[in-house]
Structures are given as structure tokens and as C-alpha cells.
Amino acid sequence: MAEDSSNPYRLPRGVVPRRYELRLEPDLEAFTFAGTVGVDIEVLEPVDDIVLNAAELEINEGDLDGVALAGIDYDDEHERAVLRLGGSASPGPARLNLSFTGTLNDQLRGFYRSTFTDDDGDERVIATTQFESTNARRAFPCWDEPDLKAVFEVTLVVPDNLMAVSSGAEISSQATGDGRRAVSFASTMEMSTYLLAFIVGPLEATEPVDVNGTPLRIVHPIGKGHLTEYALDAGAFCLSFFEDYFAIDYPGDKLDLVAIPDFAFGAMENMGCVTFREILLLLDPDSSTQQERQTAVDVIAHELAHMWFGNLVTMKWWNGIWLKEAFATFCEMLAVDAYRPDWKRWLAFGLSRAAAFDVDALAATRAIEYPVVSPADAEGMYDLLTYEKGAAAVRMLEQYLGADQFRDGVRHYLRHHSYANTETHDLWDALAESTGEPARDVMDSWIFQGGHPVVTAAAGDDGTVTLSQSRFRYDGQTDDARWQVPVVAAVGTDTGERTDRLVLEDPVALGGDRPVWVMVNSGADGFYRVAYEGELLDRLLDGGPDLDPLQRYVLVDDQWALTVADRLAVADYLGFAERMAIAEDDLAVWRRLAGTLGTLDHMVPDAGQAGLQARVRAMVGPAWGRVGWEPVAGENDRIGELRGVLARTLAVGGNDAEAIARCRGLMAAEGVDPALAAAAIAVVAATGDEADYEEIHQRYENAPTPQLELRYLMALTTFDNPALMDRTLAATLDGTVRSQDAGFVLRGCLENRNHGPRAWAYIAEQWDEINQRLPSAIVPRMLGGISALSTPELATEVDAFLEAHPVPQGPLIVAQHLERQRINVQLRRRVQEALG
Ligand SMILES: [Zn+2]
Known part of the structure; x- marks a missing residue:
């Protein structure tokens, strides 16, 4: 506006x-x-x-x-x-x-x-x-x-x-x-x-580090100086990285990164005085997992990118929030990818992108940018669609324009608008000016309309392959929305391989030699789904090239989305997952596979659970054989993390008695590798009894780092015991759990396989108290857990309750959770038919 x-x-x-x-x-x-x-x-x-x-x-x-x-x-x-x-x-x-x-x-x-x-x-x-x-x-x-x-x-x-x-x-x-x-x-x-x-407070600061003339410190509550070294190093790297990327000196005179015990959001890019949740700044690298360290560096990078993108150049009005957030999220990947190339940050981005896809496949999605009259209208903008879909759209544009050309356009934009305010199109115009490409035309279809397309690849009788697009929705409905889809496709022919690039609007047949196989979205940076008709998927998997991890990731993610949308049968998805699992060794792909198996486990009827568990054990088996229980000195961080994911999947999803016993041993042991230690806590909680609860609760109260504190706290939500569930629920309101964390705990309780309905009953009963105690922005996010309550009866009950108890600070987010819940009711029905 x-x-x-x-x-x-x-x-x-x-x-x-x-x-x-x-x-x-x-x-x-x-x-x-x-x-x-x-x-x-x-x-x-x-x-x-x-x-x-x-x-x-x-x-x-x-x-x-x-x-x-x-x-x-x-x-x-x-x-x-x-x-x-x-x-x-x-x-x-x-x-x-x-x-x-x-x-x-x-x-x-x-x-x-x-x-x-x-x-x-x-x-x-x-x-x-x-x-x-x-x-x-x-x-x-x-x-x-x-x-x-x-x-x-x-x-x-x-x-x-x-x-x-x-x-x-x-x-x-x-x-x-x-x-x-x-x-x-x-x-x-x-x-x-x-x-x-x-x-103002009982705070201390580290000695400043000089970063190209800017003193950088970590400021923290007294007594926590021993946990600051990691963030200081990451902060110094990111500050210097962005000065270089933007080709503009840091615009402040000093930079403090401040850890605050109670914080409604993750962090806030205040000029020169950036505030964070403690968990994002104070950490012990020896006991934290790669995931926990990466999250901290992500957020540090994100906030520092804002010093230029947001602080030096600022939106004119609140409708522009999305651009600074999407761009800073994109910058996170850039900086973290440079800081730790071995973490393969763009691969991990697939997981957050999947979360945005998941919301964006609903009828109740929204356009990334929309008119904002009152500032309250913009409150709904701080969501996955802004951060993750927005960042994916920026990444898609960057890859389309070329990384260097894109960066030059961004530099031009920041120089031209320093200390001033802009509208979204000012960035596209600056990019067009510096690259000669019509950035605005491509971006408008992604920014000003909600949803995203599925690109369907279909083979004709004559061997040609045609690409077409339609809106992708979980509920099977579609409309006449169209996008300008920058498609990159790898194509295999009898004579070799080639890469086709096109901007897809209307259906188009791929030219040139007839494809033997096609991989659409082969760069894996397009924000669209791909559906292969007929034999095209088999031809890609059997006769196609060696797919890189990002390509495999996209295939798994797309096949699962098609399953949720009832375009692929549950049994077929499981067969596909089994096929992919055999040779899979990548962390991101396994995280996605494990996530989908977890959903199936949540929905499978009791009669079918043992059968599913056996299939999960068989799927994890080959990778587990390669990774095993024993960390190898000097191994890549991602291998350690993969070990944790596999151990947890084997023990919880596969109900593997030996793995469970081993995890119990690891929980009691000292000096365990952080990823395994984290997995062990999760496994013991999911399979444990009251004594285990006491132990984990005790550890929560005495946790030496914010990461361990959160790990133990969230473990308390997963016990399979109604009385223990009641204790965890009560802890969210009796002062045990900080109000900043209570919403995430309640969400975790809603997602408990057997006792989610109990958590819902508690939330409904304590509704007023919860709304008084939790930061207002967290309430709609807490309700994300209702999508796990996937029976028709619960869906009706939750719907009626939220109709009578609206959430004015996030009506659209709540509508999305309700729709996602109804989609899950349908999915659960199909899972029960297929695996019962
Ligand atoms: Zn931000």
C-alpha cells in the first residue's frame, strides 16, 4: 500500500x-x-x-x-x-x-x-x-x-x-x-x-572481536560467557561475508548480539543490537548437534543480512515485510553454505521448503504479498509462506538470472536506496536494470497469487514428452491460475544427455531428440511439484542418470505430496520409498523419508502397526549397515546426524528391540556423540516409563545449555502414558515452562501418537489461561498440532471449538491448520485401508 x-x-x-x-x-x-x-x-x-x-x-x-x-x-x-x-x-x-x-x-x-x-x-x-x-x-x-x-x-x-x-x-x-x-x-x-x-540488566559482554573495523560482541545474562565462543565466530564470519556480498560496509558503529531469556520470536534485527533467544546464541559445540548449531548460525546470518536488507534499505509499509524476510532467509543459506560447505545448506533448505509447500497446497493459502491496511493485517505475514516460500522464490529467480548477475542487481538496489524506503518492485526493477531480464514479469505470478503449480510430464504415443501446468492442491480442486514457471529439465536421449531450460506457461512438447527419460526440476530450485505420467518415473529411476541428493530429495518430497493429494496410492508411495531407501545415504533425503514414515505410523491402525514397523526396519537396514552405531573420528557432521535420524527411525518407527535397548544404554552413558545422544533421549521418551520421565524431567530442570534444555523439554511431550501427558500439559501453565516455549510444548503434545486428543481436551479447557499466558503470536502456531488429530470426530470437535473461540491474531493460519487437519482425515482413511 x-x-x-x-x-x-x-x-x-x-x-x-x-x-x-x-x-x-x-x-x-x-x-x-x-x-x-x-x-x-x-x-x-x-x-x-x-x-x-x-x-x-x-x-x-x-x-x-x-x-x-x-x-x-x-x-x-x-x-x-x-x-x-x-x-x-x-x-x-x-x-x-x-x-x-x-x-x-x-x-x-x-x-x-x-x-x-x-x-x-x-x-x-x-x-x-x-x-x-x-x-x-x-x-x-x-x-x-x-x-x-x-x-x-x-x-x-x-x-x-x-x-x-x-x-x-x-x-x-x-x-x-x-x-x-x-x-x-x-x-x-x-x-x-x-x-x-x-x-538493561545483569548482563555481561564478551571481549569485542574486530571485524573489518566493527567491534562485535555477544552480550548475555551473567555467568554464561563460556557458551559464547561459537556464536562469536559465526557472527564474525557472517558480518564479513555480507560486507563482501553486498559490497557495502556494515552501516552501524558496533554490533552486539544479545541473548535474552524470554523472547517471543526467534531473533530481532535491531540495528547494532540484535536480540536472540538464548538457544540461538549460547551453545556448547561439544554437546550440541549439527542441527542445533546450524539453526544458530542460520538465525545469526539471517539477522545480519537484515542490517543491509531491511535496516539500510527498508520497506515503505508493512506489506513489504515479506521481501526483507524472504531475502534474509535466502541470505541465510548463502552465508551458512559459505561458512560450512560440508553442511550442504541448500540441501537442508529442501526441508523448510517442504513445510512451505505443505501450507501452499491448501485452498486457504495466500499470496506472498497482499494489501495491508492496518499493521495488524501484516501480523499474518510472519509465516512459512513469507520466509520459506518467499526465499524459495528468491532462490528460483537467482538461479534463473545467474548468481553473479543477481548479486550485482542486489548491490545496485542497496546502493541506490540506502537510508531510504522501497516497494517490492524496486528490487525487480533494479535486477532488470542490471541484468536486462524481465524479473518483474516472472516474479509477479509467484508473489501476487497464492499456491503453486504441479508440472506434469506426459509421454505421447509418438515418444514426445509434453509439459503442462495446473494448480496443485491437496484437496484435488484446481482453478485456472497460471505461473511463469522457469523450468530446468535434464533429458536423456538415445544419443546423450542435455539440459532444457524454458519458461513454462502453456503446454509445451520438449523439442529435439525424443527423450528416453526426463528429470523435471533437475536443479531442484523450482517452487513447483512434478508429476510423471505413465512409465516416466520408472524410466527415470531405472534407466536415468545417477541422481544427486537434491534430486532424490525432490523426488521423495513430490511423491509424498502426490500421496497426500490422493494422486498416488499409499501402497505405491510405500513401495517407492522402499525402492529409494535401499541405496540412500543422504541426511536430507533420510529426514524426509523418516518424516513421511512417521506420518504413516501415526495413522496406521493398531492392527497394521507391526507390519509397517517390519517394513520400516527393512528400509533402514541397508543404510544402518553402512552407518552403524559407532561414530568414526573425523567423519562429516552430516554422517553423525544421519546416524541419529536412522537410530531413531529404527527404534521408534521400526520398534526394534535391540535399538531401543542400545539407546537406553546411550542415555545413561557419558561422552556420547551429540547426534546419538539426542536420538537416545527421543527414543527413551517415546518408549519409556515413569522413571524415564522423572530422569528426563530432572535433566530438563538442570540442563547446562539451552539446547539440552529444549531437547529434554520436547522429549516430555512424547511419552505414551496419559498420566505423564497430564504432567507435561500442566507444566506449560504452572510456571515450570517459560511462556516463550509453552506453545511448542503444547504443539508437541497434540502430535503425540496416542494422547494427542488428551492434549486437545486440555487446551480447550484451559483456553483462556493459555491465551493470557502465551505470547499472542505463538497461539496460532501452537494450533499447528491439530492437524495430527486426524479422525472425523476430532476434526468436527476442533472446528466447532475454534469457530466459537476465534484467534484474531492469526485467522488465516488457523484456517490453514483446520484445512490441513481435514486433509489428514482423508489421508488417514486411505492409510487405514492400505495398511490395516
Ligand atoms: Zn528476519
Whole structure:
């Protein structure tokens, strides 16, 4: 949405801010704060009052150029204050001064409090900020829209024994004579309000690392310095990587990565002062799995990419959120792939892409970009479609344009729009300018319409192969939506192999020699499904080339999607999976296979479970024979991780008594390889009794790292015992589990094979309490677990409940979960027929 004066959520533009001088005095005992803000403003047209954003704040007094305000009115609905001037302000620069007070809330937004228990067992309080999208207005009165950029100068008055950080570098610290200090920070660059941060608490910082002149530190709750080395190394790498990729120096004067014990999201790209969940910054490389380390580096890379893409160049309005998020997610893969090439990050991206495909195959999907009137409209944008489908679309474009040409276009875009704001098409235009390719034409069909196509390859009687597209939906419905599909296909003929590239719109026969086999989406970066008709799949698998892991991954993922959509029989999928499993050694492919086998196990009737377990054991067997229980010194991280996936699949999915016994032994042992240790916990939990529950619960309470804490916590959701399920459920609301984690625990409980319905009954009963306690954005995500409740009776019950108890912060996400649940009801029926 452009600047539209009829939008009641846009501030009038007669007065704009240039520079804020903000002074805040938080009281960490009373959970309040007092502040003053002096704003250098520019009056652009004569005004009688000044309208800015304020929410949950009391503005006590104010003046404009020394003349006291005549009055203040609040517009709670639009979170605004109207400052009445008692006269007219004429165009030109002016100075607005306001003093105000507010509350350090426990809602994990605005200026809020987070608590932790220190090594002495004392509860300590941190005051911290989370402003995106529109919560800066809960910390100080401001023009809280992304295109009203300004410079910020922050001073925090804090008790002597606490540390304070903000977006700018600390420039002075003066005693105030009352046991406190006034800590002042350098001016920020010109930026949006949502990117400002300030944090006060019992914190420590690592020694700074110099990255091309920028000091980089990890800031963390006291006593956790021994867990910072890994993130510091990754952060330094990523900062330097992006300076090189974007060919622009880091735009801040220092960079702190800050670990916060209570955090609603994963991390937040505040300028110069990036905040994270502890699990993403504080880790012990010796006890964490490759997956846990990769997740941390992913998020660090993602946030650092934002320093340019989002912070230096910012969307004009909230409809543009998706672009910065999709792009930063794409940058994650780039940077992590460079940091650890052996992790094969683009292969692992297939798994997150699969999650986006899964939502996007529903009738209730949405376009990646859509009109946003109120900021609340954009809340639904922080989802898989933005991050993962968006990133996949960016990757598809990058591969279509060529990686170097794409990077040059991005550099051009960032240089041209530095310190300013853009619309989505500004990026496509910059790419078109620098590559000569019509980027906008290709992208519009992916960005402004929901869903994605299935490309069908069909062999004619004369041996030609024709490609055509139609919308892919799980419910079997289709419509006349069309995409510009950049297709890359490997083609084998009697005389050799070739690669065909085309932009598919209408059906087209592949030219040239007649194909013996075809692999559509052979680069595996197209965001579309592929269906092979007739014998084409067999011809590819029997007579085709050696497929690389990414190609095998895409085949498995597509065949499973076709199964969910009832275009492939369950029995045929299982046969296909058995065929693929024989020679498969790749982690990503196995993760996908194991995920689909887990779904089948969840749905198979009790009478058929033993039969399925036997087939799972047979599938895992050959790979297990190659990988085995014993890690080999110096082996690739992905082999270790594969061992964990296979052990877990064999023990839980295959119900292999020996593997279960071995895992029990590993759980009790010391110094076990992290991937095996993680698998062992999962296996013991899924097959264990009350004593095992006690042991894992104990370990959760005393976990030495955030990774182990989460591992143990999530294991508590998988016990096959109703009384233990009840204990885990109760822990989400009695203060045992942090509110930031409670939603994920409840989701895990919903997904419990035998006791998911019990978890649902609890959620329905405690609905009000859950909504009070959990961060609001997490509630719709928690409900993702309902798709596992795949009986017709439960589907009806859940549907009726959510009809009566709507979730206003995520109605579309909830509609997607409900639709996915109905799809699973159908899938379960077919699984029961096939495997009963
Ligand atoms: Zn982001």
C-alpha cells in the first residue's frame, strides 16, 4: 500500500521527525519506566496539532519550542496521541519535548521484562525491547511507521551494577549521585523506529572481536560467557561475508548480539543490537548437534543480512515485510553454505521448503504479498509462506538470472536506496536494470497469487514428452491460475544427455531428440511439484542418470505430496520409498523419508502397526549397515546426524528391540556423540516409563545449555502414558515452562501418537489461561498440532471449538491448520485401508 491519506493507520505527514533524543529510567523492581524525548521535527505545513503514536503510555507534559502544549487527546484504537498546540505551528524546524511514564510489561513486546535465575539461585530481571512491528510506541511517543526514518540518541539511567546496551556505541557513562549512572549512546544512522533497541540488566559482554573495523560482541545474562565462543565466530564470519556480498560496509558503529531469556520470536534485527533467544546464541559445540548449531548460525546470518536488507534499505509499509524476510532467509543459506560447505545448506533448505509447500497446497493459502491496511493485517505475514516460500522464490529467480548477475542487481538496489524506503518492485526493477531480464514479469505470478503449480510430464504415443501446468492442491480442486514457471529439465536421449531450460506457461512438447527419460526440476530450485505420467518415473529411476541428493530429495518430497493429494496410492508411495531407501545415504533425503514414515505410523491402525514397523526396519537396514552405531573420528557432521535420524527411525518407527535397548544404554552413558545422544533421549521418551520421565524431567530442570534444555523439554511431550501427558500439559501453565516455549510444548503434545486428543481436551479447557499466558503470536502456531488429530470426530470437535473461540491474531493460519487437519482425515482413511 502506498502512502494513502485515507488509511486511518497512517499518520498525517504535516510534521515529520528528524532526530530523537531519548532518555529512559527503567525501574527493574517496580516494573515501570519514566522517560523524556526531545524530537527535532520538521513542520511541512501549518498545523494546529501534532499526531504521533503512543500506546500504554502516560504523557505527562510537553512543549513545542518552549510553549506548553494546550492538551493531549488519546486515540486508543489507532494507538495515537494528539498533541494540541493551542495555536498554529508554521513550516520549518521545531523542537518537541515530552515526558512520559510506562510499564515494563510481561507481554514480550514494547519495553518489557525478562527474568532468569542466576548461579546463586536468585531471580534477576532484564528490561529489554521488541519493537517490530509497531511496539516502539509502547516505549516512547514516536512516529512509528517504517518510512518515517530518523536518527536516535539514547541515554539510559540505570543502577550502577547493571549493564546497558542500545543500538549505538556507548559514548559516556556518568554517575548521577544516587547509585545510578546515565549511559549515553552514539547517534544511530537514519532508520525506522522498529529497529531501535535498548536493554538493561545483569548482563555481561564478551571481549569485542574486530571485524573489518566493527567491534562485535555477544552480550548475555551473567555467568554464561563460556557458551559464547561459537556464536562469536559465526557472527564474525557472517558480518564479513555480507560486507563482501553486498559490497557495502556494515552501516552501524558496533554490533552486539544479545541473548535474552524470554523472547517471543526467534531473533530481532535491531540495528547494532540484535536480540536472540538464548538457544540461538549460547551453545556448547561439544554437546550440541549439527542441527542445533546450524539453526544458530542460520538465525545469526539471517539477522545480519537484515542490517543491509531491511535496516539500510527498508520497506515503505508493512506489506513489504515479506521481501526483507524472504531475502534474509535466502541470505541465510548463502552465508551458512559459505561458512560450512560440508553442511550442504541448500540441501537442508529442501526441508523448510517442504513445510512451505505443505501450507501452499491448501485452498486457504495466500499470496506472498497482499494489501495491508492496518499493521495488524501484516501480523499474518510472519509465516512459512513469507520466509520459506518467499526465499524459495528468491532462490528460483537467482538461479534463473545467474548468481553473479543477481548479486550485482542486489548491490545496485542497496546502493541506490540506502537510508531510504522501497516497494517490492524496486528490487525487480533494479535486477532488470542490471541484468536486462524481465524479473518483474516472472516474479509477479509467484508473489501476487497464492499456491503453486504441479508440472506434469506426459509421454505421447509418438515418444514426445509434453509439459503442462495446473494448480496443485491437496484437496484435488484446481482453478485456472497460471505461473511463469522457469523450468530446468535434464533429458536423456538415445544419443546423450542435455539440459532444457524454458519458461513454462502453456503446454509445451520438449523439442529435439525424443527423450528416453526426463528429470523435471533437475536443479531442484523450482517452487513447483512434478508429476510423471505413465512409465516416466520408472524410466527415470531405472534407466536415468545417477541422481544427486537434491534430486532424490525432490523426488521423495513430490511423491509424498502426490500421496497426500490422493494422486498416488499409499501402497505405491510405500513401495517407492522402499525402492529409494535401499541405496540412500543422504541426511536430507533420510529426514524426509523418516518424516513421511512417521506420518504413516501415526495413522496406521493398531492392527497394521507391526507390519509397517517390519517394513520400516527393512528400509533402514541397508543404510544402518553402512552407518552403524559407532561414530568414526573425523567423519562429516552430516554422517553423525544421519546416524541419529536412522537410530531413531529404527527404534521408534521400526520398534526394534535391540535399538531401543542400545539407546537406553546411550542415555545413561557419558561422552556420547551429540547426534546419538539426542536420538537416545527421543527414543527413551517415546518408549519409556515413569522413571524415564522423572530422569528426563530432572535433566530438563538442570540442563547446562539451552539446547539440552529444549531437547529434554520436547522429549516430555512424547511419552505414551496419559498420566505423564497430564504432567507435561500442566507444566506449560504452572510456571515450570517459560511462556516463550509453552506453545511448542503444547504443539508437541497434540502430535503425540496416542494422547494427542488428551492434549486437545486440555487446551480447550484451559483456553483462556493459555491465551493470557502465551505470547499472542505463538497461539496460532501452537494450533499447528491439530492437524495430527486426524479422525472425523476430532476434526468436527476442533472446528466447532475454534469457530466459537476465534484467534484474531492469526485467522488465516488457523484456517490453514483446520484445512490441513481435514486433509489428514482423508489421508488417514486411505492409510487405514492400505495398511490395516
Ligand atoms: Zn528476519
